[in-house]
Amino acid sequence: MADTDDQNGAESAAKVRTLADLARIAGVSAGTVSRALAGNSLVNTKTREKIEAIAREHGFRPNQMASKLRRQKTGVIGVAIPLGHDVRQQISDTFFMTLLGYLADELTEKAYDLMLRRVIPARDEDWLDHFIGSGMIDGVIVIGQSDQFERIEDVADGYLPMVVWGNHQEGQRHCVVGSNNRLGGKLATERLIASGAKSLAFLGDTQPIEFAARYAGAKEVAAKMGVPIRALPTHLSPERTGEEIAQHLREIEGKVDGIFAATDTIAVTCLKELRERRMEVPGQIKIVGFDDLPISSQTMPPLTTVRQDIAAGAKGLVDLLLRRLEGEDTESLVLPPHLIVRETA
């Protein structure tokens, strides 16, 4: 029962934009309204209910900017996706996008909002400091180290609430969550060799640290088994990949019978080129991918690949970040990859 001293119909027209407005019409102080709406301390139940009713009636929501400013925390986690040289490349990368989806789920669950920022390190050297220093976020998750390993290391020294998806290196200083890429590379290569491949190739850019680790694992196994392996570099941008792969295929025809693709996306494209060149898979040439994206089970033949557990990765990222927000200096989390044997090797 609010005192409707308004003339007529003015009731619902009254704008309630601030706590003070609401306080006035409820006949209490702003402080009380704040407490009531926070559902927090010992506010008289009657008072609270009255305030809540009025708030609901007027569709009132407290201004978050003011609240965040005052409380010195934002309730927002920043998610940065650094793009490499090929600008358009990674933001639409299926793997990262899927990870982002799960991240959104996890963060929502923990009542955090997610601020997404696509960032081009080449265009803004201090992208990470800017994001962190913006005062807009409580912590940051970086998806992919790209070629920014050193910069991330530098920042990690002075900023605790940061977790990165990527590759783990002995002795690194930033907290990372990611698959054991080297092990993944080994699994893939072992499978290729076990399937009868006698001469291997790694298909994909070897610059990014994750890929380099996959290749390193592959080389290790290949060396141990006395099987030759070569790198066939590609660039991730989908438009160029097709022709690049076709080109490679032309060159290695008859010389290579086992391909380890850096990602499923590359593997799928390769599969298609192989088909167009009428090469039998896995008869003439075997292939193993990496990621286990949904498509890999849909190809013809279905792709043998190394699975990364994206959901577990997202969960790990968020868990570790929340602990860091509490001040804990968490360890990195390295997830085991799993070989998924289908029909291409």
Add this chain to the structure above:
Amino acid sequence: MADTDDQNGAESAAKVRTLADLARIAGVSAGTVSRALAGNSLVNTKTREKIEAIAREHGFRPNQMASKLRRQKTGVIGVAIPLGHDVRQQISDTFFMTLLGYLADELTEKAYDLMLRRVIPARDEDWLDHFIGSGMIDGVIVIGQSDQFERIEDVADGYLPMVVWGNHQEGQRHCVVGSNNRLGGKLATERLIASGAKSLAFLGDTQPIEFAARYAGAKEVAAKMGVPIRALPTHLSPERTGEEIAQHLREIEGKVDGIFAATDTIAVTCLKELRERRMEVPGQIKIVGFDDLPISSQTMPPLTTVRQDIAAGAKGLVDLLLRRLEGEDTESLVLPPHLIVRETA
């Protein structure tokens, strides 16, 4: 209570967290620092340079919360993805994620940040009001109408800066950007019939308004051409789709020779089931998808589909939203879909 008991080396150790701090060490007032850093009005060049130097040296960045509170604008655009009944469904949906990627690009370009929120309407009726009323965003882009058409309509009446990706209906009140789904459905169906199909099926959930429109277009053409068409409902969540489709396929075997799939994702799964049942495509059964996702050119045989221009969609969403932020009451934007003929029909 951090009292700066700086004993030595205080100079570079001195924490510059606020404009006032910086002002003090620059020997000017906070106001001047503010102006200088905004690069804005007529600040003496010397003064500005000095301030900028100090700011750089100390890695100072003004607190955005305070700034936003004061200026009553956030520089943040909210992006909401309402999830339907199947909770996990759409956030990982390739189409939406790709759109999100382009959106991130466009918004970054315009110097806006992007706040991503996954919402479950069934769990929070007022998801849209909450997002808008949070005071955290200047405007909102809703990706997909899901089953929230009415709620969005209601909100649109009282809130200008909102643009929605979805289907356009005659006389609707909210500003929408999307493909002409009905036309897309017609294109797909015409192609199926032109390829010789004599009995059709629409594969996919017909509840979501976009899909309903696609189906409506299909029915219109089918009726005109005197070809029967039936709906085979599926749910989007990947786990269940496979068996559902297999089930449908068993039932319609020999009765249907042309399938219009609501999305490429569904089409690809269908293709796989077809392959397992040793049905020839397009010999025994033809199929057309919708979206033209990257995978559709990678399937075997490559998928004939209806292309939606995602990049143009993202650009449209952002352009319209920015105009709405200026106060313009923009019209909806309906994009023409294009039939991409490959080998499945």
Add this chain to the structure above:
DNA sequence: CTGAAAGCGCTAACAA
């Protein structure tokens, strides 16, 4: 061209 001062809307002591 620069300083002083008044808040943006909210929260959190501290009183009452």
Add this chain to the structure above:
DNA sequence: TTGTTAGCGCTTTCAG
């Protein structure tokens, strides 16, 4: 249990 009182850090008149 509630009101009062200070600000959070920044921007922006209004003077000078």
